[in-house]
Amino acid sequence: MDLSALPTPCALVDEARLDHNLDRMAARMCRLGVALRPHVKTAKSLPVAERQRALGAAGITVSTLKEAEQFFAAGFDDILYAVGIVPSKLPQVRALRERGCRLKVIVDSLEGAQAVAAAGHPFEVLIEIDTDGHRAGVKPEEARLLDIGRALHAGGAVLAGVMTHAGASYELHDPEALAAMAEQERALCVRAAERLRAAGLPCPIVSVGSTPTALSARSLQGVTEVRAGVYIFHDLVMLNVGVCGADEIALSVLTSVIGHQAEKGWLLVDAGWMAMSRDRGTQAQPVDYGYGALCDEEGGLIDGLVMVGANQEHGIVGWRDGRADPTLAQRFPLGTRLRVLPNHACATAAAFADYRVLGRDGTIDTWPRFGGW
């Protein structure tokens, strides 16, 4: 495989690692007896979703209505929009549904439920459950859970189920704590479903998920589907969480050395924060990788070498322990190509219009991705 013709910076995907990650999650969900509804917000790329579908994915999850539009146009018709719906977006949701897209929305308030129920279309709606306190959702024991369910069911909407996302799992890095968080996510979401059913309300879907909990759950009893996104590529945050190895990170940024500050022990590279993103998700984790971890052009990790600083189109690379190593300039002369593993694959991928996919057979393919709303 000859990467020398690729312009830098560019986003590389290691196909073998991607497929390994897809297989691993699909097999795990199969063993746990639940469907997988992958979140396409990480890659925003059709070839990735097609591979997930080929492995049995039951529909997809999206973070924007643009994702819903794009993936529906490509033949995906079972879609969950996993961001609280605001009434101003209902006309676009309805238009998609009237074209045949089984697009589901979520609410976590009585006013939201009433607005959807009164909108004159049988929208399929899930109630968002708060199982970890990190963001949105109704707590499973709150009285308003049933009020929301009734407002949907008695109004014009279809109460399709409950969903939750234990985003707080990103803050953990101990297998037992992760398994406990996965169990908390499962148990509290199932509890919400049981309360709705006990009140005579339908609740066919019980949807949970995050990459850390999906890879840590020991039982998913009562759950019907799992959503996860970043597992396709993994990243340094997931490495710190402990749910992947460095050799399972499938996304990197190819960059060129554009200069040195030898006495400071700095390499300057042409991937700055525009390419890596400003995500510093490893800052509060056990190992802080700065803006990314450096690998050689072939993808071999250079242990301890990280992007210590970033400007828009400049990355500053040095040893993580802060030592000023003047030999870096000789070891990595002007024009040397390196790969940078990202802190957060969703954020890094977003800078790029396409992926360069390094195939098992030595070829380099190009897969488009999209951004925006």
Next chain:
Amino acid sequence: MDLSALPTPCALVDEARLDHNLDRMAARMCRLGVALRPHVKTAKSLPVAERQRALGAAGITVSTLKEAEQFFAAGFDDILYAVGIVPSKLPQVRALRERGCRLKVIVDSLEGAQAVAAAGHPFEVLIEIDTDGHRAGVKPEEARLLDIGRALHAGGAVLAGVMTHAGASYELHDPEALAAMAEQERALCVRAAERLRAAGLPCPIVSVGSTPTALSARSLQGVTEVRAGVYIFHDLVMLNVGVCGADEIALSVLTSVIGHQAEKGWLLVDAGWMAMSRDRGTQAQPVDYGYGALCDEEGGLIDGLVMVGANQEHGIVGWRDGRADPTLAQRFPLGTRLRVLPNHACATAAAFADYRVLGRDGTIDTWPRFGGW
């Protein structure tokens, strides 16, 4: 002006503020007797650069060769690529030059100078000078400055001058310190030019600049041109630096309230880090605005209300002082539209394919922008 038809999130530009910012910088450079070569990396949008040209801008600065390609195609032919050139990019630079683009490149090493000089084309080259220790460049007193100059001049290249960027100015917030940094940037860059000239080498261009130093310099004696980018929009980092007021920030993100956690005093909005960026540039500044400062739909600042947290498509909004205000939910019900001022305009703008420009006459125009490499 009716913003209710705009989808959220979207990037708003206040035309009157933009023009005020453009006028202010153009007038300042005129008074200081230097040319302005605006950095187009902030907006990456032709209508903005056209306004800068109409106000007398002498060429443009770019951060990527894609910017050079796009702006050259639109009639801008005097372009400085202000990121250290790597030999693998010279063929693209040469192709642009052979099509008539007066594209200039920069080097800060002898090996870089030798590579450019030996590339068989009279590339116009500036030597990057390190005037603040923050990133790249040759220090003005280093012996290799002359070696680099000679390698260019005696080789096949055109030694066009020197350039520097005092990016360390972003870390200041005192007018006297800013003026001192501007003087340091000026004096050290001029000193490098004088050393080259004293050695019999040409140095027609002396290019300095950053928004903070450009707006703080008291003299630019010996400088021929100033580069600045973010001044077009300004942002909360520049507000903290002290070179703009909140009412001069021309870029904001329009967002909708999508939910509440009333007991925590949280609003959830549909602008997360994908829209705002992960830039936390105000974190180490006098006032930490989280991921952005909230304004009402008309743009009036809601003092103290900030985005305290961000996920990909969710922003969490609360009071900066951390108090849990249960009345926020009543004050800003589901569907309320708000604007968010960004920490860093260059990073926030990068998420969007276009700007919605709020004109003085009450109209809303759309200006395209581009990203990528």
